[in-house]
Amino acid sequence: MAVVATPFYRLRTVCRLHWKSWNDEYVVFDETSGQTHQLSSVHAFVLHLLTENPHTQSPLVSALLLAIPSADAFTLTEQVQSVLRELESSGLVDVVLS
Amino acid sequence: MILADLSHAVMRQRLCGTGLVLKIGPFAFRIISPIPSLHADLAVLYADYPLLSDDQFVDFTVTIASGTGWHRWFHRQAVFCFDGSDIFVPLPQDHAFPLLEWAMNWCISMHAHQYLLLHSAVIERNGCAVIMPAPPGSGKSTLCAGLVHRGWRLLSDELALISLTDASISPLGRPISLKNQSVDVIRNYVPKAVLSKLVRETSKGSVSLLKVPTEHLRRIDEVARPRWVIFPKYVAQSSAQLTPRSKANSMLELGRNSFNYMVLGHTGFNVLSQVIDACDCYDFEYSQLDDAVAVFDALAKQKVRA
Amino acid sequence: MSSTLLERVWVAPDTLPTLTLKEWELVLGQARQARLIARLATHFLDRGWMSDVPDGPRRHLASALRLAERQQHEVRWEVDCLCRALRPIEGPVVLLKGAAYLMADFSTARGRLFADIDLMVPKPQIDAVEGALFAAGWICDEQDAYNQRYYREWMHEIPPLRHVQRNSYIDLHHTITPPTSRFHVDGAFLCSRVQPLNGYPGLFVLAPADMVLHSAVHLFQEGEFGHGLRDLLDLQDLLKQFSWQPKFWPSLLERAQELDLGIPLYHAIFHITRLWGNPVPEPLRTGIEAMGPSTLARLLMAWMLGLALKPDHPSCDTRWTGLARWMLYVRSHALRMPMRLVVPHLLRKAWMQRFPETKST
Numbered sequence: 001m002a003v004v005a006t007p008f009y010r011l012r013t014v015c016r017l018h019w020k021s022w023n024d025e026y027v028v029f030d031e032t033s034g035q036t037h038q039l040s041s042v043h044a045f046v047l048h049l050l051t052e053n054p055h056t057q058s059p060l061v062s063a064l065l066l067a068i069p070s071a072d073a074f075t076l077t078e079q080v081q082s083v084l085r086e087l088e089s090s091g092l093v094d095v096v097l098s
Numbered sequence: 099m100i101l102a103d104l105s106h107a108v109m110r111q112r113l114c115g116t117g118l119v120l121k122i123g124p125f126a127f128r129i130i131s132p133i134p135s136l137h138a139d140l141a142v143l144y145a146d147y148p149l150l151s152d153d154q155f156v157d158f159t160v161t162i163a164s165g166t167g168w169h170r171w172f173h174r175q176a177v178f179c180f181d182g183s184d185i186f187v188p189l190p191q192d193h194a195f196p197l198l199e200w201a202m203n204w205c206i207s208m209h210a211h212q213y214l215l216l217h218s219a220v221i222e223r224n225g226c227a228v229i230m231p232a233p234p235g236s237g238k239s240t241l242c243a244g245l246v247h248r249g250w251r252l253l254s255d256e257l258a259l260i261s262l263t264d265a266s267i268s269p270l271g272r273p274i275s276l277k278n279q280s281v282d283v284i285r286n287y288v289p290k291a292v293l294s295k296l297v298r299e300t301s302k303g304s305v306s307l308l309k310v311p312t313e314h315l316r317r318i319d320e321v322a323r324p325r326w327v328i329f330p331k332y333v334a335q336s337s338a339q340l341t342p343r344s345k346a347n348s349m350l351e352l353g354r355n356s357f358n359y360m361v362l363g364h365t366g367f368n369v370l371s372q373v374i375d376a377c378d379c380y381d382f383e384y385s386q387l388d389d390a391v392a393v394f395d396a397l398a399k400q401k402v403r404a
Numbered sequence: 405m406s407s408t409l410l411e412r413v414w415v416a417p418d419t420l421p422t423l424t425l426k427e428w429e430l431v432l433g434q435a436r437q438a439r440l441i442a443r444l445a446t447h448f449l450d451r452g453w454m455s456d457v458p459d460g461p462r463r464h465l466a467s468a469l470r471l472a473e474r475q476q477h478e479v480r481w482e483v484d485c486l487c488r489a490l491r492p493i494e495g496p497v498v499l500l501k502g503a504a505y506l507m508a509d510f511s512t513a514r515g516r517l518f519a520d521i522d523l524m525v526p527k528p529q530i531d532a533v534e535g536a537l538f539a540a541g542w543i544c545d546e547q548d549a550y551n552q553r554y555y556r557e558w559m560h561e562i563p564p565l566r567h568v569q570r571n572s573y574i575d576l577h578h579t580i581t582p583p584t585s586r587f588h589v590d591g592a593f594l595c596s597r598v599q600p601l602n603g604y605p606g607l608f609v610l611a612p613a614d615m616v617l618h619s620a621v622h623l624f625q626e627g628e629f630g631h632g633l634r635d636l637l638d639l640q641d642l643l644k645q646f647s648w649q650p651k652f653w654p655s656l657l658e659r660a661q662e663l664d665l666g667i668p669l670y671h672a673i674f675h676i677t678r679l680w681g682n683p684v685p686e687p688l689r690t691g692i693e694a695m696g697p698s699t700l701a702r703l704l705m706a707w708m709l710g711l712a713l714k715p716d717h718p719s720c721d722t723r724w725t726g727l728a729r730w731m732l733y734v735r736s737h738a739l740r741m742p743m744r745l746v747v748p749h750l751l752r753k754a755w756m757q758r759f760p761e762t763k764s765t
Contacts (some may be wrong), residue, residue, distance in 0.1 A: 014480065014484040017362060020347075020367075020371045025347075027349055029364065029365050029367040031477060032480060033481045034360050034474065034478060034481070036367065083610075149524075155428060157460065159433075181433045181436050181437050181717055181718075182433075209464065211471060212467055316716070360474070361470060361474050363470075363473070
């Protein structure tokens with residue numbers, strides 16, 4: 001029987017993050033790469049969760065639904081996929097197949 | 099003792115010999131150059147700067163030499179040397195004085211990592227500073243030159259020196275670099291303006307440097323607190339308009355306009371965060387200097403934030 | 405010959421140098437040119453001497469420390485990025501020089517200023533590695549056909565690879581000296597003894613003796629002597645780092661003979677001895693002596709190298725320094741390329757420096 005690997009997302013192990021925020025604006029600095037990123041509130045929320053623990057996609061969507069009860073689950077799922085792709089291409093997040 | 103206290107002969111002797119040592123902002127510069135046009139502009143633009151004695155520590159020795167090699171038989175050149183190496187490509191000799199300014203900027207921006215260095219103008223009133231970052235061609239220097247002659251103190255035209263301990267800004271107080279049409283604009287706006295000889299056909303167009311008001315130099319050791327970050331843009335025929343700007347976005351833009359934000363790493367991030375914490379951030383469009391002055395005057399009258 | 409102010413700092417490393425403000429200006433200038441200013445600052449910091457440095461010079465030392473600290477982070481980031489890019493490659497992928505010292509936590513990495521990352525891979529893997537790095541954003545900027553040929557056919561490396569976003573550089577080698585060199589070494593010999601880097605699967609560093617020999621041959625072959633003093637200090641550090649290993653010194657001599665690198669090792673030990681005393685255990689000193697070239701060659705090289713290894717700063721120049729440097733530059737090219745190739749190559753290099761905009765035909 002084939003086993004399908006589930007992708008886990010986590011903060012890239014070599015990153016060391018420092019945060020700053022004003023109202024709903026977020027800036028994060030990674031000490032290792034020296035890069036500074038401006039993040040939307042959704043990007044920041046997802047990245048913060050991944051800093052604490054690796055997650056697959058669905059707990060991230062669930063956490064967002066709790067934070068934004070009025071949101072539509074399908075739209076949110078697409079948004080999370082897009083956010084994870086962007087965080088990965090920014091060099092902040094790694095994908096690991098379990 | 100200031101440079102104006104030296105006779106021309108003694109000044110030339112030092113410049114052609116062991117060097118002339120001046121205190122410029124918090125730095126000690128030793129200037130060495132045999133080039134007469136540089137001597138003439140230096141004597142005028144730096145007349146009020148303190149002379150330092152030769153037994154004091156000098157941060158940077160800047161040599162603007164005559165070019166060597168076969169070129170010197172055809173057209174005379176000026177070359178910036180530091181630690182025995184040529185730093186930039188040789189320029190025509192009449193570019194010597196602007197080259198000196200660019201050389202001093204290079205020395206500070208490459209080595210002075212005891213500050214967060216922003217590529218921006220900084221002016222001050224009532225202890226509160228406006229940081230004005232801007233790419234070339236945005237009219238920042240024209241605006242800075244205008245404001246500095248209408249009640250604002252010049253801290254710097256090109257390089258903001260931000261303390262790593264408390265984010266205060268130290269004056270550098272160097273002449274303001276004006277290009278192309280802004281030279282004429284400022285000649286009209288400031289009738290008593292003292293300017294260096296216009297140098298044409300530099301990589302930045304025609305360049306002339308504006309002397310800093312003497313009373314500003316007397317306050318060279320007085321720091322200021324950052325209070326506003328304003329991104330200026332000259333837009334022909336526009337009315338003077340301040341538009342609030344995102345703090346996060348302003349922070350990233352300031353980082354991009356910094357010489358050493360990347361070098362300072364975590365410290366740079368903390369200091370820049372402090373600056374943005376303390377500042378209201380705006381975009382600013384203008385076309386007439388008088389309108390701009392009025393807007394800045396109104397800004398200065400705002401109550402200090404709690 | 406007299407040692408410079410900068411050399412003297414490390415001649416008596418546990419004595420606080422007493423310098424006038426003028427001497428501080430000179431030392432800082434020499435250190436900047438020799439790319440040793442951060443190391444100088446670390447030297448003072450580690451011994452608790454920073455508060456003894458006058459305010460003016462201390463600010464410059466502190467600035468240099470900030471730069472060095474930042475670069476260490478950046479090198480770790482680059483190594484992480486290239487480790488990920490090269491995961492599919494059958495290696496070994498070997499870090500060389502500064503990046504190796506940093507990732508292996510050697511003391512010589514403290515206060516170091518880094519430039520490019522040097523990598524070595526087996527020659528058959530060069531294309532695959534270049535391809536994997538390209539996929540991860542490192543591109544080859546070199547457009548000039550002559551320069552491409554210079555690197556790929558005659559040298560032991562491909563043209564430098566630049567990362568499109570970060571502007572960091574990788575120098576990719578398949579051995580430590582050019583194939584046309586008098587001191588040619590087959591990369592396979594080196595790869596057979598590499599040691600894994602903890603925490604970075606697929607990444608390796610050279611064996612201790614090979615690391616020392618690489619440093620020695622690089623110093624005397626590469627021709628750019630502005631950093632000679634730093635390279636000598638690195639060598640001295642490496643020898644101290646490895647000396648505690650019981651069989652290190654005999655293995656170093658044996659390996660030098662095996663790889664025919666006795667002459668560069670001899671010269672390296674000679675100059676370390678001249679500046680800081682002989683690091684070689686007494687019983688092995690005649691062995692090192694025996695590796696040297698003819699007496700005349702020794703005298704000439706000692707003179708040339710002694711001058712050229714000083715910092716490239718006006719305060720260190722004698723009227724002979726320019727000549728010594730030029731002779732060594734030509735010699736290093738002769739060592740690296742056969743004579744029939746050297747003269748046209750040097751002419752072309754001089755031409756390109758003068759007229760960099762000229763397209764090659």
